[in-house]
Amino acid sequence: MLVSYDPEWPEQFEAFAAEIRRAGNAAWIVEHIGSTAIPGMRAKPVIDLAVRVEDADDFAAHRQGLGAAGWRQGSAVRTHPVMIRESDGIRIAIAHFFVAAEWDAAHQRILRDWLRAHPEDADRYSHAKCDAVAAEARGRSTYNAAKSPVIQEIVDRARASRGLPAVPISDK
Structure with a gap:
């Protein structure tokens, strides 16, 4: 499930971003988010993208x-809105579409920025992800539920550092 950091992930992101701009709107801002955007972090080999659209x-x-x-x-x-890209039935990319009014407060972007700037929290999150894989394998929890408390705590601190209120990270 989790693999070692792949130095090709940034290039894969760039290819998906270009594809989204070609198929969508050339003016859209597209950023690499998620664990594949954090150098050195183990991750599921799925490229996450944040796309800034003007409105719905x-x-x-x-x-x-x-x-x-x-x-x-x-x-x-x-x-x-979220759109998925698959290859042979396997998810390879996830694009999250945020309206301009929500862009600066999107916790996915805030988490990415924080983890890049705070290696101790990136390490803590990486361990939480490994623990989540083990918990899921034992049938104790889902992967996302098991890692959510650590993400929530980190996002709360990252948002507070920007003067933003805490928000629930769960959007499902």
């Missing part, structure tokens, strides 16, 4: 083009 209509206007390029809607996330 901007996303809706380009959804069909994204679909034609191989992206499909599908996620349990309820707070923002």
Whole structure:
């Protein structure tokens, strides 16, 4: 499930970002988020992207083009649109679409920035992910549920450092 950091992940991100801009809107800001965006971190080999769209209509206007390029809607996330890219039935990328008004406060971006700047928390999160894999294998918890308390605590501190209130990280 988790693999060692792959130095090709940034290049894979760039290819997906270019594809999203071609199929969607060339003006969209696209950033690499998630564990594959943290140098040295073990991760599931799935590239996460944050895409800044102007508003819901901007996303809706380009959804069909994204679909034609191989992206499909599908996620349990309820707070923002998400599109998935698969290869041979295996998820290889997840694009999270945030409207401009939510962009600066998106906890996924805030967590990425914090982990890049705070290696001790990146290490702590990496260990939590490994523990989550073990808990899931023993049937004690799902992977996401097992790592969520550590993510929540780190995101709360990262948001506080920016003068932002705490928010629940669960969006499912």
